[in-house]
Amino acid sequence: MPLGKGLSSLIPQIKPRKVIHKENGQGDGARVWNIPLSEIAPNPEQPRRNFSHQDLEDLVASIKKHGILQPITATEKADGGYELISGERRLRASQIAGLVTIPAIVRSATQQEKLELALIENIQRQDLNPIEEAFAYKRLIEEFGLSHQEVAEQVGKERPTVSNMLRLLNLPEEAQKALIDGRISTGKARALLSLKDEKEMMKLFHSMIGQNITVREVERTVADYGQKSRKGSVRRDPNVLAQEKMLEERLGTKVQITKVGERGRIIIDYYSSSDLKRILEELA
Secondary structure, three states, X not given: OOOOHHHOOEOOOOOOOOOOEEEEOXXXXXXXXXXXXXXXXXXXOOOOOOOOHHHHHXXXXXXXXXXXXXXXXXXXXXXXXXXXXXXXXXXXXXXXXOOOEEEEEEOOOEHHHHHHHHHHHHHHOOOOOXXXXXXXXXXXXXXXXXXXXXXXXXXXXXXXXXXXXXXHHHOOHHHHHHHHHOOOOHHHHHHHOOOOOHHHHHHHHHHHOOOOOOXXXXXXXXXXXXXXXXXXXXXXXXXXXXXXXXXXXXXXXOEEEEEEOOEEEEEEOOOOHHHHHHHHXXXX
């Protein structure tokens, strides 16, 4: 999809079918209807891929006892039927519980809005793992042309938080899987990213799996790796290390500072044309 196309690509409206019972009319705005579950397609923009079986079972039990307390959000499809925007756990649990219909707020939405609303709901419920969240941010940037700042404003996060979540996608696949499974924390994953060499990164990753070590200990180990990788070098100035970390937090990418006397160099990594453009905007 070309950048920004989803911004103007509204889903056409169709008249509600007679089988739908309108609960609460609100003119042309949001409407709450009881929709047949069989007519609802999943949201293709859903950022969440992993659903806990136990969580679903608990929700099924609650629905059987109390019903649906919060409507899902859906949009009408041009070719008939409905498409989910947010509330996939409620939809799945209702299907398991054997419900025939589900209350839904029906509204129009662009492709971008579908992704944003599903992302925001999952973030608020803390349902996404770090990699799912990072991929959702990446899609908003690459498919809809949003800047890191615009993504942050849309989802209610600080801009450095969005940038640092995106950095997690630079982890090797094995480390990403460990982050998804909860075997390493986001803090430890970010510390790993401070290493410039992937072999060193994976060596440290394998050494810390299953070990009860803190983020600070991982950061100290990363600093030691940096010393060993520079033959004949002395211990790096902790002030320079702190400045590197500050710039990495600010720019959301790897940064290396080399200093000789009063002079030195700053090396800033980027991973795509859009990433370079973002960094240049940050530095402007």
